[in-house]
Amino acid sequence: MRAGGSARWLAGYGALLVVAVTWPFLVPGGAFALRDMMVFDAMALTRASLGWGDLPARNVPQDALLGILPHPVLFLRFAVVGAAACAARAGYLLGRGTFGRAAAMTVAVWNPFVVERLLQGQWSLAVAAWLLPLVALGRGPAATLAHWLASLTPTGALAAACAARGRAGLAVSALTCLPWVVAGVFAGAGGTASAASAGVFAPRAEALAGTLGALAGLGGIWNGEAVPPSRSAGFALAGVALLALLALAWRDVPRRWLALAAAGFALALASWAGLTGPLVAHVPGAGLLRDGQKWLILAVPAYVAAAGALDGRRALAACAFALLQVPDAPVALAALTPVPAAAVEIPAVDDRGRDVVFESRPALTRVAGRVAVDPAPKAMNVVESGALAVDGVVVDPPSARWSAAQVALDGPDSLGRLRGLGIGLAVRADGSVVDAGAPARGLPPVGVALFALWCAVPLLACVQGHTLKINRPHLHRYAD
Template identity: 65%
Template sequence: MVPGEAFALRDMVVVPEMALTHAALGFGDLPARNVPQDAVLALVPWPVLAARAIVIGSACAAAYAGFRAGTSTFGRAAAMTVAVWNPFVVERLLQGQWSLAAAAWLVPFIALAARGIGPIVGSWVASLTPTGALAALALARTRGQALACALCCAPWVIAGFLATGTGTASPASSTAFAPRAERWVGTLGAMAGLGGIWNAEASPASRGAGFAVFGVVLAIVLAGGWRAVSPRLRVLAVVGFALAVASWLGLVGLVIGWLPGAGLLRDGQKWLILAIPAFVSAAGALRPRVAAVACACALLQVPDAPAAVSQLRPARVELPAIDDRGRDVLFVDRPGLLSRADGVPVVDPATKAFNVVESGELRIDARVVDAPSPRWQAAQARPGDLDYLADLGIGVVVYPDGRVVVTGAPARGPEPVGLALLALWCVAPLASRLKLTKD
């Protein structure tokens, strides 16, 4: 086993040497959920450092947006606090969705910063995750910026249509990802303060102790600056809350059953990201004394944020010592979720270093609500039949007792379409800049 320092917390796994796998390009066994995030990290020399820089830089961008939104000293303080210190980003960081948290910090910058290359770069970074890409597209203020956002969506949109991997989202799974009620405020109150993530374990302890009440008070206080918010940001805030409420009411499950790609909607609370720019703008427009109250409420609704996010500190992970040579690897009876030394669950780090045949199965109360991928299911049914596994394209098989067997199946090169889409994402800001110059 080869040890290494990495970021590993629930959905977040960034190892020192990320591989440009089929899944990273959106052409693995599962839907393109980490596209182009994982592929970009595979291209940079120090992915752990890059992820850290993106998170910190995005938080700084949010603070700058809040400063610009303020009309007074206290207004700037309130807007900066609402932009940087809110339950949405804290909970998403604790869930390990670091790129979504970065996007949540970037959306006020995209919406409120001066026009030019800055918002375009912000949109580019936000598009590391599909949700961030769509939020940036909704906030685009110029044709150049809209072009950048559309190009940045291409890697996961096109891969979703062309990839051989089958979507695993089911209507039954939507209830598991619906917004969650918090103490003393219920579900609507939790969402009013930008909280309510589906996973209670990814929520700071203060939220379970009743501090979410301050989020409700904050929402009421921010209503005083609502008139100063641009109509467009108001509409987007309403759309974000409508999607979250639809998820809470179970309406999203009705759509997932027949609309391809609708699995992107099932985590309804994440669409509150569309409301963050309006919240920041409203905070900046408040009268000084009211803004001071808003600033205090923003801090008090999640006072333990620094302690909570300390879980993101780098951890030691171990990757199997496999000479895979780029071949597809099947781990027999290896769970998709492992545990850190402190017991916190984490996605299998091997999926970031090898072309792993992934399951994608989701069980709730011992009931399968998301079926496993067809290739994984077929391989696990006959793990000892090497010829059969070779026909499935699996080149290396790792058994629970540590044996590593080569089937003879050759390595598949990176999907050319995936590489082309990644290249398109990389040059998207340049293309939009040319459009901006022509305009």
Template identity: 75%
Template sequence: MRAAVNQWWAPAYGAALVLALTWPFLVPGEAFALRDMMVFDQMALTRASLGWGDLPARNVPQDALLGILPHPVLFLRVFMVAAAACAAWAGHRLGRSPLGKAAAMTVAVWNPFVVERLLQGQWSLAAAAWLLPLVALRLHPASGLAHWLASLTPTGAIAAACVARSPVISVITCLPWVVAGIFAGAGGTSSAASADLFAPRAEAFTGTLGALAGLGGIWNAHAVPGSRTVGFALFGIALFALLALTWREVPRRWLALAGLGFLIALLSWAGLLGPVVAHVPGAGLLRDGHKWLILAIPAFVAAAGALDPRRALAALTFALLQVPDAPVAVAALTPTTVEVPAIHHQGRDVLFESRPTLVLIGDHPTVDPAPKAFNVVESGALTVDGVAVDPPSLRWTAAQAAVDDPQRLRELGVGVVVRADGEVVDTQARVRGWPWTGVALFALWCMVPLLLCGIDHNKRRKRADQGF
């Protein structure tokens, strides 16, 4: 009987953790839309999804992959559940006792960073956080595949590159957005004001430092589970204190990366990242300083796994209690209905004379689905709490100024104009060509699994040769 329990407790507990946070992805529905999340089955491959649109390449290669898949919604469902399962598996591998394994699994799957990023709609970043402990384990080929999938978002690509120490894969997975950022002309900086607005924030009874210690403290108070607004974040401080007891058991590289993640978050909180974000090319990636806490997750999981059984049980309890309502909070992710404008664009760029960057779906402002379904002249303007965070793109500004001038619109590459009164005007502009550099780099990114299989095959052959 004990043998049977020992054999099945881990899969059962891991499955419970995974299902508790990913159940909305198993609910029937046609689309997922929540704040930064917008996934539906009519998505298309566009210049913007390749990083060569009017805005910085923040969703590359994520949107490009969704644009070529026949069923993006199905992919999202499978991907999110699989990513959470990878976190549970990696936690189990890092644990040194049954309770240590359970604690590591809990910290890996059930933590405020993942929950808050899910509620912000940053599904690919949450998935990267789940995948990172597996990347850190450096198991072939599983860790390589986890590295590749984590790179759906630039932040995940950088985090995985820091953890993996796999130069070739790291370069290939970063190239699509790095090259687009350099040559597509959308820029890689942001405003100093945005760094302040996206700085970590305090949570109830913990202050900002206490919130960060538990991997919480996201800038958007609306993306925080209710339990953390009434004091449950205090359990995150208790968890941090327990994990600190086993710091010597954590690989030094992971500790260093955790320190780097906390340093970036603290610099953001102190208001010291504004000049960097505003003036250093590519530093726009740092404006949301809180998200770099992702680098601390492998160290947290390893530390939990190294605890003795009594302390591991306490760590498991504290991890659950710091976000006890997580399964209820993620209900906001349940599928919904998305209305995509039906425009006869024939592959040409569409300009909306009056369409907001964010649309309201339910009670939440959500990114506009139109730019994910066809080529759109995007504004990208963003205002948070009355403060202009991102100005509109130059092409959008020029096109709006020339909305009554078909010749100028053709020069700007605008083929269709949708006016505020609903009238659709055809400017007779040609279809803009594909950015073949972007296509080639995305194709190279898609070939990473084949490269990993080749590397794994060569290693197996070398081991076989050595055996003879």
């Protein structure tokens, strides 16, 4: 196959892969709601979105960015589809020959990790997994922008920091991690993770493949309901075969990427063995480790590079095994199609920036028949519970302020006690609103400043691009 024809064929194949796994984000609709995902156009910038609320900064700066954008839903669409396209591009760059490139593109775009995380509603983690090979490839504006977008959540930020290269990568790592690191240290929001929750979030075995086999193919998410049906029919075994093929090319994978993959598997296996429970319970910030399977994200660059090093029949077999891991991915991902904006019910409370506490409001709700997180904390300053119950067992207790507010609602001098907690409004279970009188507290200056620095990272990419443009003739002269 000629070079021009090969490039066109691979471009078409890459586009097909991207559309197959992101098509729900191309469907018209006003909001996205599924499990952990709740994105709608009425989101607001709050103290919690900056990491200075009642709970640890788990969605920082993702929610802050969505809170300042005029069209968060449109941004979500571009971010998901664009990240998948970047994964295809990275696979193309890492591949050798037509079939090697096709294999690398397939492994990068179509894998159980991104499919399961999307179905869990953790779209920004899937975005980070798609962008990580581009971050690992090296310096330059593209790597910087990929690093920035991958850092929408702390897990993505840490993964990108591990994969980044050079001084620019170090600078971007610092700027993208500071918002949630500083908030975690100084915001005063106590962690709610427990040793029991580490066990709940441990990797899960899948049919015929077991836990080790599921992890081998980058699957094994803790929530079985966020898994395509094919994984329960034994298709996870294709991931074991895929890893066996990729292992043949391990010498062609950069050692640093192999070390990253080893670290990711070590964390996942430690979670499976129950070793992370004490860390999660007693070490500040170690709650990031309790969902051990998500750290398989660190193995994605090595997998893609190994697939790209294959050629001929081995590369074609790798393509087949990668697709067979989740052959029903496009069908399963239909659960992500957007819902009408009117389906997202935001409480009609005239809060004017004040803290609002809801009496016994559940953290999960139903939107168009789907289970999703409550939209209220995304639109106003809500005193959040943070309590977590799995299969009827409470594994994380509620936050101290929420518990105190619930007691105050039914106790003597309720208004004074709520006001002492900094709460301006209380909404009872019957819908009545109690004005406790506490004024709006405003946004934390430190949180705003760090978020502004995070938003400025793309400017660094512009500077890099300008520098490369100036130096390119000089570099070419030496190359000649």
